[in-house]
Amino acid sequence: MVKTIDGDNMKRPLQIRGHHLLCIQGYQGYGYDRQFEINMSSVKEHLMADNHLIEVVTGLDVICASCPHAGDSGCNLDSNANETITLMDQNLLKALTIRPGTLIQAETIFALTNTKLQSKLDLTGICDQCRWQQKCLWFQSRDD
Numbered sequence: 001m002v003k004t005i006d007g008d009n010m011k012r013p014l015q016i017r018g019h020h021l022l023c024i025q026g027y028q029g030y031g032y033d034r035q036f037e038i039n040m041s042s043v044k045e046h047l048m049a050d051n052h053l054i055e056v057v058t059g060l061d062v063i064c065a066s067c068p069h070a071g072d073s074g075c076n077l078d079s080n081a082n083e084t085i086t087l088m089d090q091n092l093l094k095a096l097t098i099r100p101g102t103l104i105q106a107e108t109i110f111a112l113t114n115t116k117l118q119s120k121l122d123l124t125g126i127c128d129q130c131r132w133q134q135k136c137l138w139f140q141s142r143d144d
């Protein structure tokens with residue numbers, strides 16, 4: 001299991017799964033439980049504050065690490081979640097034309113997402129079915 005954010009892993013690239021690059025930008029404090037919210041806030045704060053290096057992945061990441069739905073080898077949100085959420089990650093990486101394992105500064109990858117994904121239509125297969133859309137400031141900021 002990936003570790004939650006702490007002083008140790010802040011010295012290394014932070015693993016972030018594809019679709020979480022969007023969640024981080026739209027996050028305004030809502031999560032699955034308090035532990036999740038504390039970790040998510042911390043990840044967002046550090047990425048934004050010091051333009052931290054990110055390793056883009058398509059599986060459990062530093063945000064999943066404090067999620068009550070994370071299993072030993074994947075997401076257990078529901079019976080199909082691991083496949084559907086991994087596909088969201090893969091579709092996002094495809095849209096950005098980057099590969100899993102890419103190392104990239106936070107500011108650079110956030111700018112890339114915002115340039116390539118300007119409308120809600122661009123999010124088909126990425127987060128158009130996401131349960132958090134009504135709470136996600138990033139999704140709401142995309143053109144209709």
Ligand code: SF4
Pocket residue numbers: 060061063064067068069070071074075076077081085
């Ligand atoms: S619901 Fe699944 S993909 Fe989302 S943070 Fe939790 S474990 Fe990760």
